[in-house]
Amino acid sequence: MSAAIASATGAVNAVNAVNAVNAVNAVNTASAANAAVTAAAAARPAAAEPPRAPVVPRGIYRIELTRALCKACGLCVAWCPQKVLEADDRGYPRVARIADCVNCKACERHCPDFAIEVIPPHEPEERSR
Numbered sequence: 001m002s003a004a005i006a007s008a009t010g011a012v013n014a015v016n017a018v019n020a021v022n023a024v025n026a027v028n029t030a031s032a033a034n035a036a037v038t039a040a041a042a043a044r045p046a047a048a049e050p051p052r053a054p055v056v057p058r059g060i061y062r063i064e065l066t067r068a069l070c071k072a073c074g075l076c077v078a079w080c081p082q083k084v085l086e087a088d089d090r091g092y093p094r095v096a097r098i099a100d101c102v103n104c105k106a107c108e109r110h111c112p113d114f115a116i117e118v119i120p121p122h123e124p125e126e127r128s129r
Contacts, residue, residue: 077093
């Protein structure tokens, strides 16, 4: 039985040696791949800075309510995070605190009837052309 154990031990040592060689080859291959990627990245020109979002103009916004389109659902009043709008005695929205408007346009986006529009203090130059 000792011959069988010696034979098995020799086989295990041979497998371990093969695994060690394969591990060294894998590390060398990975190192070569990393070096190639690093060289390619270094050769690439610097990326251009991404375009910037347009700056929202500061100032007091104008909110236009078209009562003929409005059904007094109250969504614009409910969605306004600054409580700029409030409902009148019949449930229609009215502008209560225009100076608090931050131009988030939540009221405009949630109006199912397109009865409200938030307009910046001055129109951007692209629109005037």
